[in-house]
Amino acid sequence: YIRMSKKPMQNMPKNAATVIASGINDFGKFKVALGIIIAVFAVILYAQSVSFNYTLDDHWAINENRITTQGFNAIPTLLKTDYWYGSMLNNRVPEYRPASMIMFAIEWQLFPDNPHVSHLLNVLIYALTCWLLFILLCKIFEKKFSNYGVMFPFVCTLLYTLHPIHTEVVDSIKARDDLMCFLFGILAIMQMIKAIEKNSISRMIVAGLCYFIALFSKESAITFMVIIPLVLYVFTESTIRKIRIATGILALFTCVFLAIRYMVLASAPIDDFSSPLVNSLITAPDFMSQKATAFYVLLRYIELLIIPHPLSYNYTFAQIPNQTFKDIQALLGIIIYSIAVCVTIIKFHKKNVIAFSILLYLITIAPVSNILMLIGSPMAERFLYIPSLGFCIIITFIIFKFIKIKTGNNLLQMILWNPILFTILFIIAGLYSIKTFSRSQNWKDDYTLFSHDVYVSDKSASAHGILAITILHEIYPKENNEAVKQNLLDTAISELNKSITIYPQYNLMYNALGKAYYAKKDYINSLIIYKYMVSNNIDLSEEDFKLFASDFCNKGINFKQEGKYDLAIDEFDSAIKYDPQNEYNYIAKGISLGHLGKDSLSNQMFLKVVSINPKSIMALKNIGVNYESNNRHSIALEYFNKALAIDSMDVECLKYIGQTYQNMGDINKAKEYYEKANKIRGGKQN
Numbered sequence: 001y002i003r004m005s006k007k008p009m010q011n012m013p014k015n016a017a018t019v020i021a022s023g024i025n026d027f028g029k030f031k032v033a034l035g036i037i038i039a040v041f042a043v044i045l046y047a048q049s050v051s052f053n054y055t056l057d058d059h060w061a062i063n064e065n066r067i068t069t070q071g072f073n074a075i076p077t078l079l080k081t082d083y084w085y086g087s088m089l090n091n092r093v094p095e096y097r098p099a100s101m102i103m104f105a106i107e108w109q110l111f112p113d114n115p116h117v118s119h120l121l122n123v124l125i126y127a128l129t130c131w132l133l134f135i136l137l138c139k140i141f142e143k144k145f146s147n148y149g150v151m152f153p154f155v156c157t158l159l160y161t162l163h164p165i166h167t168e169v170v171d172s173i174k175a176r177d178d179l180m181c182f183l184f185g186i187l188a189i190m191q192m193i194k195a196i197e198k199n200s201i202s203r204m205i206v207a208g209l210c211y212f213i214a215l216f217s218k219e220s221a222i223t224f225m226v227i228i229p230l231v232l233y234v235f236t237e238s239t240i241r242k243i244r245i246a247t248g249i250l251a252l253f254t255c256v257f258l259a260i261r262y263m264v265l266a267s268a269p270i271d272d273f274s275s276p277l278v279n280s281l282i283t284a285p286d287f288m289s290q291k292a293t294a295f296y297v298l299l300r301y302i303e304l305l306i307i308p309h310p311l312s313y314n315y316t317f318a319q320i321p322n323q324t325f326k327d328i329q330a331l332l333g334i335i336i337y338s339i340a341v342c343v344t345i346i347k348f349h350k351k352n353v354i355a356f357s358i359l360l361y362l363i364t365i366a367p368v369s370n371i372l373m374l375i376g377s378p379m380a381e382r383f384l385y386i387p388s389l390g391f392c393i394i395i396t397f398i399i400f401k402f403i404k405i406k407t408g409n410n411l412l413q414m415i416l417w418n419p420i421l422f423t424i425l426f427i428i429a430g431l432y433s434i435k436t437f438s439r440s441q442n443w444k445d446d447y448t449l450f451s452h453d454v455y456v457s458d459k460s461a462s463a464h465g466i467l468a469i470t471i472l473h474e475i476y477p478k479e480n481n482e483a484v485k486q487n488l489l490d491t492a493i494s495e496l497n498k499s500i501t502i503y504p505q506y507n508l509m510y511n512a513l514g515k516a517y518y519a520k521k522d523y524i525n526s527l528i529i530y531k532y533m534v535s536n537n538i539d540l541s542e543e544d545f546k547l548f549a550s551d552f553c554n555k556g557i558n559f560k561q562e563g564k565y566d567l568a569i570d571e572f573d574s575a576i577k578y579d580p581q582n583e584y585n586y587i588a589k590g591i592s593l594g595h596l597g598k599d600s601l602s603n604q605m606f607l608k609v610v611s612i613n614p615k616s617i618m619a620l621k622n623i624g625v626n627y628e629s630n631n632r633h634s635i636a637l638e639y640f641n642k643a644l645a646i647d648s649m650d651v652e653c654l655k656y657i658g659q660t661y662q663n664m665g666d667i668n669k670a671k672e673y674y675e676k677a678n679k680i681r682g683g684k685q686n
Helices: 006-011 014-051 068-079 098-110 115-141 151-162 164-171 173-198 201-217 219-235 240-266 287-306 328-350 353-368 387-402 411-417 419-441 446-456 461-478 482-502 507-519 523-535 542-561 565-578 583-595 599-612 617-629 633-646 651-664 667-685
Strands: none
Touching: 014 115, 014 151, 014 164, 014 411, 014 419, 068 098, 098 115, 098 173, 098 201, 115 151, 115 164, 115 173, 115 219, 151 387, 151 419, 164 173, 164 419, 173 201, 173 219, 173 240, 201 219, 201 240, 219 240, 219 353, 287 328, 287 387, 328 353, 353 387, 387 419, 411 419, 446 461, 461 482, 461 507, 482 507, 507 523, 507 542, 523 542, 542 565, 542 583, 565 583, 583 599, 583 617, 599 617, 617 633, 617 651, 633 651, 651 667
């Protein structure tokens, strides 16, 4: 490496300076071209996602969020409330990420309820991030790997861009927080390097502002307060004093953010992570088992980085098995991470790239590792979005270590002069691209994602339950084919039973299962579920109690049709108990009592209906029928006329009045009402 000052350049022959300047210019264009290639790859891989719908947490963050959907008016509220404040979720977690939420509100204002625009922005932000990452890696590796030119950062960034582990972050609109966090983290590093080079405090402040926005995007950006000084130490010639100043500025912005975050979350009703459905690690029998399971998850992360298959959105209870330190996979995780730490300690003082990459991985995975503290998830692929960069640097380093590399001035030369390298790259990139493209398709919509991933996460209670609820709420109501509808109900019931089997305390799924049986008209099983919920004090909404009552009512109707009126009355009494304002329950019981000749008790039921709804024609007519059957013609006429006053076109009521007059011997009156009934019936037939 030769450092050249401006003075020797000026003393050079004019033609030599021109040649050097031209070469530098060509190299710059080549670097820009490679950056564009990387960005284009990112766009091509994820372009299909622009046609996708909202999925998973997108609903709670955007179209089902009562704050976000207010558009521009939502911004002040989003700045002073926690992340899930406007969602329909019952659970609230200590998260403050207003940057992405403000973006969603702006998008809703300009393009209301349009997931395609949001997906497009995700793709463009990812492409921009990958392009900037390439520029950054070119900058920091220009001295460490000067003999490789731009090839090392190009291969590294390309592997990062294509890695399938990023599909969740790009395809889930809600994961905008991860995208923005890394984007502004990269910008902060770039600005801080320029600040060190130019000895500029103002640029340090700009870097601090970029870091501040990253924090507002996602709290895990706090790791950049360590990563940025680390980059300065390993890849620049900065003095310790300058690094301390840079770190101090970052610390200042961190303190401001933490103060704001504290004030916002202090008044928020935050739930802890006490449910296995939030983080299954709480089911570990003791502290040591909990940490052993966490190391098992960390091992799984490495496995997914090496072989990103199969992938899933769901790793909740009981997909992650509890481990002890006697389990091989937990021990292997501890050994691998211990070796990584030892390598870092040994190599770091030499400013070794492998040591830096391991540190980058460890620092960025630490906040979500469940080692330091329990978080809101036992495992998630999105947690590897930034840490995967460390993995890609290591893989690139290993490849370059064992292959002789020749640099070129253009892409064609790079490929022709390095056939072994590009053969390996072609194989890895090809496999990554195929997996990324196919995995991305699973994120098309909720049903596609859930129905695919339930087979990957077959031990997850929520994976089965969420699929079932999606079928019941979104797919089943839109289906017109009766045979298909029944199959959908059978699938939903099967998935709900699997969910409850895995986690018997999953109250929400009992509720859904009761409704599924009810939709299938399996009132016996529906009653069993609702009786279980009542006996176990599982919360039931007013709607649930109404469905519960309907189960009893429908069972009573079956008994009534079989002539088993005593049994029917018992069921109607249960229906009345759980839905005392439903007039049909009283009417059904009144009719059954009437069949048993208990006209007085029957009338009490119908009069109860009239007290609930004075305009209940059915109750008024039945009261009239009871009185008429007991030859109390005048009272019967009174109630028939009340019913007729409500609906003068009620044919059945006109016939009853005609029959009453006929029984009273008033043939002319009877004929008058019969003719009215026939005329109306005839009119309806026409």
